[in-house]
Amino acid sequence: MTQTPSTMQMVTFAAWRDDALHPGRPADRRYVTLAELLVRLGSYGLGLTWKAEMIDEDPHPAFARMMEASAGTGVPTLELLAMDVHLQAVDGDFEGYSGNDLVLTLREFDSSSWDVRTADAWVLSEIQRCYPDARPMTSDEWDSTN
Helix, strand or coil: CCCCCCCCEEEEEECEEEECCCCCCCCEEEECCHHHHHHHCHHHHHCCEEEEEECCCCCCHHHHHHHHHHCCCCEEHHHHHHCCCCCCCCCEEEEEEECCEEEEEEEEECCCEEEEEECCHHHHHHHHHHCCCCEEECHHHHHHCC
């Protein structure tokens, strides 16, 4: 998808966190993985199929397998979660489809931020609830991280 429909909204947040993943545990520096984001999507994400594209010309073998597996019709969420999605990517787009419609893009940018694009208000509010530093992005900002 090269253009962003006007109904799509975008947010960005830091991929590296100084917070506790589990309540009651001390804060620690941690990386938000694709697996974490997929789990945060809950039932919304279960019906999606995913296509992965890494910018890296020589991606980690796990990401290469992910790109190969997701070519064509894509990979269902649970199958994607069964892959090595706990790794840190450098640059990659993970596109979630409902049928033939692109409904969500999770973009890992430069190992420093996650960018999220969707028209779904619940997804945006869940991202902002879980990652309070999430801030809106413009289309120009989204295009510059591509």
